[in-house]
Structures are given as C-alpha cells and as structure tokens.
Amino acid sequence: MITNDDIKKLKTVFATKNDLKKFATKDDLKKFATKDDLKKFATKDDLGVYSTKDELRSLKNEIFDKMDEKYSQLFNLVDPLMKEIRGNEESRNIFSYRIEDHETRLKDLEKKAVTA
Numbered sequence: 001m002i003t004n005d006d007i008k009k010l011k012t013v014f015a016t017k018n019d020l021k022k023f024a025t026k027d028d029l030k031k032f033a034t035k036d037d038l039k040k041f042a043t044k045d046d047l048g049v050y051s052t053k054d055e056l057r058s059l060k061n062e063i064f065d066k067m068d069e070k071y072s073q074l075f076n077l078v079d080p081l082m083k084e085i086r087g088n089e090e091s092r093n094i095f096s097y098r099i100e101d102h103e104t105r106l107k108d109l110e111k112k113a114v115t116a
Contacts, residue, residue: 051059
C-alpha cells in the first residue's frame with residue numbers, strides 16, 4: 001500500500017505537469033538546424049587548406065626572427081656612422097672657438113701687416 005509519505009516522495013522525484021510545460025515542444029525544436037541544414041556548413045576537410053593557430057603563431061615567430069636579424073644588420077651598419085658623426089661633432093666643438101672670433105683675429109693681423 002502507498003502511504004502519503006510515499007506520494008510526497010514521488011512528487012519530488014518525478015516531474016509534474018507544470019514541470020513538463022517548461023520543456024521544448026516539437027514546434028520549438030523546428031527553429032533549430034536539421035541534418036540537411038548542417039550539411040551546408042564546411043567540414044574540417046573543407047577547411048584543411050587554411051592555417052591553424054599553431055601554424056600562424058609559427059609564421060609570426062619566423063617573421064619576427066627575420067625582422068630581428070635585419071634590424072641587427074642595420075644597427076651594425078649605422079653604429080659606426082653614428083660614432084663618426086659624434087666624433088666630428090666633438091671636433092667642431094673643440095675648434096669652434098677659433099672660428100667664432102676669426103673676423104677679429106684677421107682684422108688684428110691686417111692692422112699689424114699694414115703698420116709693419
């Protein structure tokens with residue numbers, strides 16, 4: 001014989017009519033794709049010609065490595081030029097005081113040459 005406690009327990013285990021109303025109906029499921037609809041999408045084999053993330057990552061790393069190599073070569077060429085430019089700049093600074101007052105010095109020499 002089933003007791004009231006058994007009935008209460010069964011109500012908690014099995015779905016009620018109201019519980020079942022929350023489930024999808026056939027009409028609700030018609031909105032989803034069918035097997036035929038899904039056949040229109042590309043498969044893994046169709047997409048095999050495209051690169052994977054790992055292949056793209058590898059290509060990116062290869063490009064960066066080549067860029068690093070080219071930049072290193074460029075800097076190796078530019079560094080000696082920059083040293084030469086800096087050296088010339090230092091020489092200009094050292095001798096610039098002579099050039100700045102050359103007009104005055106020339107006039108002094110001309111006066112001495114004319115009076116002599």
